[in-house]
Amino acid sequence: MIERIIEWSLKNRFFVTCATLLLIALGIRAVYLTPVDAIPDLTENQVLVYADWSGRSPQEVEDQVTYPLTTGLQGLSGVKEVRATSMFGFSLSTVIFEDGVDTYFARTRVLERLNFLQNSMPDGVTPQLGPDASGLGWIYQYYLHVDPEKAEDGGYDLARLRSLQDWQIRYQLASVQGVAEVASIGGFVKQYQIELSSARMRAANVTMMDVMTAVQNANLNVGGKVVEENGAEFVLRGIGLVGGIEDLELVTVKAMDGTPVYLKDIATVQIGGDFRRGTLDIDGHEAVGGTVVMRTGENAKAVIARVKEKIASIQHSLPPGVSIRPFYDRSELIDNTIGTLKHALVEEIILVTLAHIIFLWHFRSILIVTLPLPISILISFLLMKETGITSNIMSLTGIAIAIGVLVDAAIVVTENVLRHCEQAEEKKGDRLTRGETWDVTLVACKQVGRPIFFAMAIIILAFVPVFALTGQEGKLFHPLAFTKTFAMIGSTLLAVTLVPVLCSVLVRGPFHSEERNIVMKLLLRIYEPALDWALSHRKTVVGIAVVILAIALLEAFG
Known part of the structure; x- marks a missing residue:
């Protein structure tokens, strides 16, 4: 079947080229549409329910508010667990749903049940839903900086800054698309x-x-x-x-x-x-600030960008001398994560190009080896978007790990085509025609197509145990395994479709044999004696390998 795919690709080069361009376009679109975050969301699918009952002891809150809520919410469809905490004048219940339950479906069900449970609540107590955000929703934190030289009367007290935060800044930032809540920190509530x-x-x-x-x-x-x-x-x-x-x-x-x-x-x-249980400290001084919480499923990088735009637009409406300054910005971590992948991709392309030049001395075939690398990554992003995987440090790490393997198949195919073309020219004594090059490329690609396909399949199957992980471990490592698998699948498909087409077009003489390559001569001069010694001392080599394995096992499990 692999041989048929290779032959079909060479006979339909225009179609393969158009399909590749379409994949590139869809991949670039997916790069911009895939939600970006720093780390995977490890939190459970939960809905928060809170209720205030001022002045009541934790025991009273537990008996008359928390207990009726927890018992009433346990019977909902898809509920896995209900947790609750009772504090002085405050009750917090966390309803944990199964991972497959839609967040907004769960919130609707909880809200319906709260309407039914309202009759069992004490007078003046109304349970409310918490924000539709996860535990990793904190994406941006800021504080109000006061310049004494520009401020009225030399500055503002914490109570006035808190009122400014609660009644002006908070509501404007809460109107930003993708923001679930803006929580105030520090100062005094008037x-x-x-x-x-x-x-x-x-x-x-x-x-x-x-x-x-x-x-x-x-x-x-x-x-x-x-x-x-x-x-x-x-x-x-x-x-x-x-x-x-x-x-x-x-x-x-x-x-x-x-x-x-x-x-x-x-x-x-x-x-x-008002009585307070915490403060916000900036450089040893009390301050007033806020935390921007992102709605579940939103693009963190895009939401942060919109929040920054909103902050810039409201700066002029603040009192003289007051400005909004961040002290936590998750977009910096996101940019560093994306930057790591960019550097890894550029470094890999440079290394592959140098290795190709040094060992093969065929400059036109450099494109054959390097082009599948970014295309495989774009295919990975396309599959990430379709499967709902966000771009985060774990998913991008999977791509970064796979980068070193993505070019292997293309290198093997290209090297084999070059060797066959070189031998065909030596046998003919003249340059190959376009038709002859096509025939040689077909034979060379068929020769290594099946071994390459199964070799890449074995590497892909090596990550199958990762998919068996459940719970938080699964949520953490599944993106890594998925993206590495996506990239490997893309590389394997390109190796039997696009690479043969590129070889038939770009592989032309002159060819340089290994005997005339100085680097290959030096390596062969070192390798051949070592190989001869290993083959003549097979028991010794096997014994050394067993000893090394035993030492490694003792270090790992001893």
Whole structure:
């Protein structure tokens, strides 16, 4: 069958050339469309569910919120496991689905079940879905840098920077395509804090519940009606939203004998920061920043580029002296990963070219050997795109590992064609015609076609055990095995289709025999005596090999 493929390719050189150009075009398109990330996503297919219940102990949260949620979510289709954590005033449940379940299908199912479980929740508790992101969704982190020379009044406090982050920057970055969430870090969340005086409360006969009810009822607007006067309509409404400390101080808590008791009479109202459990430290100083979380399945490099564009567009709207600066940018790691593959590809092409020149002394055949290398890589990217494998450090490592083997088949075919053409010219005593070159190429390619095909197939099968890995190990190493296999498949197909076509076109005289090659003469002068000694001392050679194997096994397993 391999011989038939080679003969068909030589008889249909135009078709093979067009098919190769089509593969190149599709491969280049796949390079740009394949999602790019730094590392494979090892996290499980999960949906987060969280619920706030302020002021409640972990045990209360566990009994009345976490337990009903976990038991109710376990019966969903495709659920593998449900994990939960109860903290002070907060419940977090993680629903783990099977790997084959679509993420958004899983989120829809969880949301349907949450609507059903809402009736079993305490008053004021509403479970919500977490962002549609994985554990590796953190792609960009930044902080707000303040230049004292340009800032108003010499700078801004952490509370104001946190308000700027929460109410301006965060919402603008969250609108970027591919961003699931922007989480704020550091600073102080602004609060109106009411410090009650127990002595004054007793004197005014006011309870804690009276204060809470009064503040809640005072902090709202009330709708009215429309009044028409002199042909014009006027909208009536009651404005009660708190705009500052003074508004809170004038809230009427209770009336004593017709005299109102204001909040300022029994408490001190001030602006402060919410309780916090962490800070953001930049060069030894507290700062305010944010973390951009990418949506599941998005292209990390493209999302980071869009985030940077958005940051550049909102810089002018920030207060004087404030700028957004990154302290973690995953695109740098992605660029380094891609750069490694580029360097490996260039180095391999240079080394193959030099080796070809030194050993064969046939410059036109250099293209035969080097051209299948980038085409095989493009075929690998095309198959990566079709199978949903992202470009990451593991998948690109598989291609980098395969680069050294991708040219082997082309080198063997080209060298055999050159030798046959050289022998045919010596036998004829003149240059070969185009038809004679075609016939010699067909014979030479058929001679090595089947051995090359099965040799490459054996190398491909060597990675079959990697596909048996499961869990996180499988997610980590499967991309490497797949991409190496894709590249090897592409190289093998090109060796029996494109390479014979290129040989029939580019292989022309003059040819240089090994006897006239200085490098080959030197190598043969060293190799022939060593080969003669090894063949005449076969038992010694086998014994040395066994000893080396035993030492290696002891080092590996001893």
